[in-house]
Amino acid sequence: MNAMPPRTGAQDCGPVTPLRQRGQHEVFCGLTSIIWLHRKVQDAFFLIVGSRTCAHLMQSAAGVMIFAEPRFGTAIIEERDLAGMADLHEELDRVVARLLARRPEIRMLVLVGSCPSEVIKLDLGKAAERLARLHAPATRVLHFSGSGIETTFTQGEDNFLAALARELPAAEAKAPPSLMVAGALPDVVEDQFRRIFDALGIGPVSFLPSRASSGLPPVGPATRVLLAQPYLGEAARALEARGATVLAAPFPLGEEGTTAWLRAAADAFGVAPGRFDAITRAGRRRAREAVGRHRAELEGRRVFLFPDSQLEPSIARFLAREAGAEIVEIGSPYLHRQHLAGEFALLPPGIPFSEGQDVDRQLDRCRAARPDLAVCGMGLANPLEAEGIATKWSIELVFTPVQGYEQAGDLAELFVRPLARRAVLKLGA
Amino acid sequence: MQLTVWTYEGPPHVGAMRIAASMRGLHYVLHAPQGDTYADLLFTMIERRDTRPPVTYTTFKAQDLGADTAEIFKIACRDAVERFKPEAIIVGASCTAELIQDDPAGLAAALALPIPVIPLELPSYSKKENWGAAETFYRLVRAFAPAPQRPAPRVVRPAGERSCNILGPTSLGFRHRDDIEEVRRMLERLGVIVNLVAPLGASPSDLARLPDADFNVVLYPEIAGTAADWLKRNHGQAFVSIPPIGVRATADFLAAVAGLAGVAAPAASPAALRMPWYSRSIDSTYLTGKRVFIFGDATHAVAAARVAADELGFAVCGLGTYSREFAREVRAAAVRYGVEPLISDDHLAVEDAIIAAQPELILGTQMERHVAKRLRIPCAVISAPVHVQDFPARYSPQMGHEGANVLFDSWVHPLMMGLEEHLLGMFRDDFEFNDGAAPSHLGHAAAPVAEAEDPTLVVLARPVAWTGEAEKELRKIPFFVRGKARKNTERFAVERGLQTITIETLYDAKAHYSR
Numbered sequence: 001m002n003a004m005p006p007r008t009g010a011q012d013c014g015p016v017t018p019l020r021q022r023g024q025h026e027v028f029c030g031l032t033s034i035i036w037l038h039r040k041v042q043d044a045f046f047l048i049v050g051s052r053t054c055a056h057l058m059q060s061a062a063g064v065m066i067f068a069e070p071r072f073g074t075a076i077i078e079e080r081d082l083a084g085m086a087d088l089h090e091e092l093d094r095v096v097a098r099l100l101a102r103r104p105e106i107r108m109l110v111l112v113g114s115c116p117s118e119v120i121k122l123d124l125g126k127a128a129e130r131l132a133r134l135h136a137p138a139t140r141v142l143h144f145s146g147s148g149i150e151t152t153f154t155q156g157e158d159n160f161l162a163a164l165a166r167e168l169p170a171a172e173a174k175a176p177p178s179l180m181v182a183g184a185l186p187d188v189v190e191d192q193f194r195r196i197f198d199a200l201g202i203g204p205v206s207f208l209p210s211r212a213s214s215g216l217p218p219v220g221p222a223t224r225v226l227l228a229q230p231y232l233g234e235a236a237r238a239l240e241a242r243g244a245t246v247l248a249a250p251f252p253l254g255e256e257g258t259t260a261w262l263r264a265a266a267d268a269f270g271v272a273p274g275r276f277d278a279i280t281r282a283g284r285r286r287a288r289e290a291v292g293r294h295r296a297e298l299e300g301r302r303v304f305l306f307p308d309s310q311l312e313p314s315i316a317r318f319l320a321r322e323a324g325a326e327i328v329e330i331g332s333p334y335l336h337r338q339h340l341a342g343e344f345a346l347l348p349p350g351i352p353f354s355e356g357q358d359v360d361r362q363l364d365r366c367r368a369a370r371p372d373l374a375v376c377g378m379g380l381a382n383p384l385e386a387e388g389i390a391t392k393w394s395i396e397l398v399f400t401p402v403q404g405y406e407q408a409g410d411l412a413e414l415f416v417r418p419l420a421r422r423a424v425l426k427l428g429a
Numbered sequence: 430m431q432l433t434v435w436t437y438e439g440p441p442h443v444g445a446m447r448i449a450a451s452m453r454g455l456h457y458v459l460h461a462p463q464g465d466t467y468a469d470l471l472f473t474m475i476e477r478r479d480t481r482p483p484v485t486y487t488t489f490k491a492q493d494l495g496a497d498t499a500e501i502f503k504i505a506c507r508d509a510v511e512r513f514k515p516e517a518i519i520v521g522a523s524c525t526a527e528l529i530q531d532d533p534a535g536l537a538a539a540l541a542l543p544i545p546v547i548p549l550e551l552p553s554y555s556k557k558e559n560w561g562a563a564e565t566f567y568r569l570v571r572a573f574a575p576a577p578q579r580p581a582p583r584v585v586r587p588a589g590e591r592s593c594n595i596l597g598p599t600s601l602g603f604r605h606r607d608d609i610e611e612v613r614r615m616l617e618r619l620g621v622i623v624n625l626v627a628p629l630g631a632s633p634s635d636l637a638r639l640p641d642a643d644f645n646v647v648l649y650p651e652i653a654g655t656a657a658d659w660l661k662r663n664h665g666q667a668f669v670s671i672p673p674i675g676v677r678a679t680a681d682f683l684a685a686v687a688g689l690a691g692v693a694a695p696a697a698s699p700a701a702l703r704m705p706w707y708s709r710s711i712d713s714t715y716l717t718g719k720r721v722f723i724f725g726d727a728t729h730a731v732a733a734a735r736v737a738a739d740e741l742g743f744a745v746c747g748l749g750t751y752s753r754e755f756a757r758e759v760r761a762a763a764v765r766y767g768v769e770p771l772i773s774d775d776h777l778a779v780e781d782a783i784i785a786a787q788p789e790l791i792l793g794t795q796m797e798r799h800v801a802k803r804l805r806i807p808c809a810v811i812s813a814p815v816h817v818q819d820f821p822a823r824y825s826p827q828m829g830h831e832g833a834n835v836l837f838d839s840w841v842h843p844l845m846m847g848l849e850e851h852l853l854g855m856f857r858d859d860f861e862f863n864d865g866a867a868p869s870h871l872g873h874a875a876a877p878v879a880e881a882e883d884p885t886l887v888v889l890a891r892p893v894a895w896t897g898e899a900e901k902e903l904r905k906i907p908f909f910v911r912g913k914a915r916k917n918t919e920r921f922a923v924e925r926g927l928q929t930i931t932i933e934t935l936y937d938a939k940a941h942y943s944r
Contacts, residue, residue, distance in 0.1 A: 001549045008720070018555045021489075022507075024466070024486050024487075024505070025463040025466065025488040026469070027463055027464075027466065028464060028466075028467055029462065029463060029464025029467075030464075031464065032464075032467075050824070051440065051524040051553060051554070052433075052436060052438075052440040052524070052557065053439070053442075053443075053465060053524050053553070054440035055435075056436055056440060056443065057431045057464060057465075059435050059436065059775065060439075060467055060470060060471055061467055061470075068540065069434060070434060072434075073432055073433060073434045074430065074432075074433050074434075075430050075432055075433075076433050077430060077554060078430060078431060078554050079552070079554040079555040081430055081554075082528075082554055085944070086430070088430070090740075091743075092430060094430070095430050095431075095432045098432060099432060104679075109943045115462045115524070115525035116524055116525050116528060118491065119494070119525055119529060122530060147462070147464075148462035148463045148464025148465065148525075149462045149489065149490050149491040149525070150490070150491045152463065174585075175759075238752035240927070261526065336549050341446050345474075352879060360508075360512060362639045377468030377470070377854045377874075378469075378470040378473065378474050378700065379466060379467075379470045379473050379481065380469075380473070380481070381473065381474075382473045382474070382477060382478060382479055383478075383479060383480050383481050384471060385481065386479030387829060419749070
């Protein structure tokens with residue numbers, strides 16, 4: 001009745017067939033990506049074309065209502081729009097005109113499709129083309145879908161980057177090889193990686209998304225793409241369609257992941273192994289030391305990962321190999337086999353893996369397993385805590401700088417914190 | 430199509446969730462795509478609820494649209510009944526499912542489930558959260574306390590033996606948890622038996638006992654008004670709908686309840702009611718005439734205006750609500766205070782109204798708290814939408830006698846802290862005081878970055894020039910009244926055709942406008 005997920009196998013570099021149960025998915029939709037994207041791209045405005053639910057989701061998921069006026073909003077579809085009393089495209093033009101008049105500093109307007117706009121088949125591509133003509137050259141207009149019927153959580157960023165990839169200028173025909181790091185990273189992490197690539201002599205290096213829409217990097221056959229995030233299936237395809245080559249690598253989480261990730265770039269750019277070792281030595285040492293300080297707390301701890309951001313296999317690999325944790329189950333909303341092959345090659349064999357979700361049955365498995373720590377969404381955390389299971393909010397993994405050598409210790413610490421808190425509290429049961 | 434950044438109310442199905450989450454033995458099967466499950470965190474995070482809210486979402490996907498979303502709904506219904514064993518389920522659609530028109534009501538009926546199924550029709554594109562909560566509660570009351578086949582006149586119990594229901598308290602309501610305790614204690618002291626509190630804590634079968642009570646007490650008309658009207662028409666239960674917020678409203682509430690219960694209204698307030706004396710005491714003199722801007726749901730906004738004007742001696746300079754369903758009540762109250770009522774769910778319009786009113790205190794929602802931070806105006810929160818801070822660990826009702834004490838503390842403290850900030854500001858040149866430090870009452874999270882030193886400078890175009898000296902003198906005025914002083918002085922100067930404002934002009938204007 002309660003099927004156990006199939007296990008990862010070392011030989012075939014991936015789960016044979018992941019457990020797939022049809023049931024309630026307890027995950028955010030792709031719109032939620034906007035919460036970090038609008039901070040990252042500083043001259044962009046993300047306009048969701050959706051319902052009151054979309055707007056309510058955004059302010060609830062953002063956790064706190066942000067102090068300043070954020071660079072996102074919702075054009076709420078109303079009854080009169082649906083009843084045909086108002087033309088949706090005209091309404092959208094009116095809303096956009098008002099918005100851009102209020103926010104003249106916006107250089108890139110991103111129309112974001114939602115469940116309702118998808119279901120009524122509102123053509124945002126057509127709207128984006130029309131609005132681009134209306135507001136050119138001051139404002140560029142893009143569109144992507146963050147709808148919950150098509151995307152979960154981080155897939156919103158995937159679709160945005162795919163849309164951005166189609167907008168990138170073409171690199172010159174004779175352009176020398178360049179490196180593009182795809183996937184939103186905190187600025188501080190971006191700067192660290194840029195310094196390492198510089199030291200390795202790799203360049204020019206660009207990041208997607210760029211911090212401003214005016215600085216979109218060129219792309220072409222000489223572009224080598226290093227994915228900084230595991231959820232970029234569509235974006236990778238779009239970049240390949242522009243002629244770029246995606247480098248295969250595990251993801252830059254922990255010392256091992258970061259080294260393998262950097263090495264993929266180094267190999268592609270012909271960096272001598274000795275030079276690579278020399279340049280990365282200090283970072284690797286610091287990362288190992290920082291994680292080492294937390295290892296005693298995590299060694300042998302049993303961790304259950306609920307599906308959330310698609311980072312789960314990489315996190316599990318880090319926790320298992322660098323922190324000595326025992327992984328009870330890896331849940332992920334979606335498995336991109338090709339991009340995650342490197343992670344599964346490193347994961348210890350025999351870890352149960354599930355793709356998609358039936359949250360009730362997954363909770364049954366979690367309760368039966370009594371893990372020391374469950375990594376889960378905000379809807380599940382307090383209920384699990386109340387049942388005596390320590391939890392870590394998975395959403396912190398996408399909001400906290402965790403990639404790279406200098407953050408490896410912080411990544412370990414995220415998982416130590418709930419355990420440490422339990423140890424210090426003397427409140428009784 | 431309406432452009433929105435922040436919303437005061439969620440969609441109507443979130444209102445239905447609040448009713449489901451308030452009750453025991455009720456489960457909500459919601460036809461909705463996966464993203465809609467975000468709503469669980471409202472309960473588990475904001476309210477720190479220790480169980481998942483009793484909601485099953487079908488979480489259909491795009492690929493299911495061409496296939497059979499109806500079948501997914503039926504499976505979800507059956508599984509939910511099997512797993513959670515509720516007494517009853519409510520079924521409905523969120524905004525997206527409304528568009529695909531699967532008819533959850535018909536599908537659930539076809540399943541011939543062994544428990545009652547109450548279908549909900551909540552139009553997502555025209556209605557909002559509070560309406561959804563009211564409609565859901567009303568549907569449940571109708572279903573479990575059906576109208577009698579042959580209406581019989583209500584048997585009047587002897588005075589002193591009468592009971593009432595307390596209607597309206599809901600999960601995610603502003604201090605509902607504590608209001609229930611306070612109101613229950615007052616009613617019991619009065620000798621009135623509380624038959625049932627609903628929806629919070631009640632089960633569907635409990636609702637069948639609603640008609641046993643002699644009358645109803647409606648604490649929050651936004652949520653229980655529809656149900657109370659129906660109970661009156663069909664079960665002959667009169668109701669009291671005076672929210673007991675503040676000293677006077679509490680007395681009115683008790684008098685009305687006493688009337689229906691046939692008991693004597695209390696002659697004196699309990700000793701624990703400190704509020705009237707605190708407001709009369711000499712240190713409260715400075716509260717007189719403080720300009721206060723009030724915005725919230727209709728119940729809390731109207732009640733706050735009365736407390737502010739009559740019990741604290743403030744001057745109400747703005748009054749509004751986002752509850753369009755209760756616009757009439759707010760308009761009527763606004764007439765009393767001589768202000769233009771603001772009926773809007775556009776937070777930018779509310780912000781504009783606040784800037785124009787130049788209040789010294791804002792009583793609002795979390796949204797207005799953020800506006801207040803930006804404008805550096807003291808603020809207290811009086812109404813939903815709720816925030817984790819609105820669920821304090823301590824007992825902190827808004828209603829009844831203790832509620833009146835709480836109002837005094839929570840509205841007056843921000844003003845006192847504003848005064849302290851001014852005193853600190855006077856020492857701004859002292860080497861021990863750091864001018865860059867954020868004011869303590871704004872909390873450490875209040876980043877001073879990206880804020881102009883005087884926010885009124887940002888929002889108002891300067892119609893006349895200020896001399897350096899006059900500008901310097903203006904800075905000596907407490908920041909929370911500085912905006913008003915600036916505006917008044919400029920109006921004074923413009924009206925007199927002055928080109929520049931000197932210290933003389935500043936004080937001439939002050940004399941002119943002094944009340």
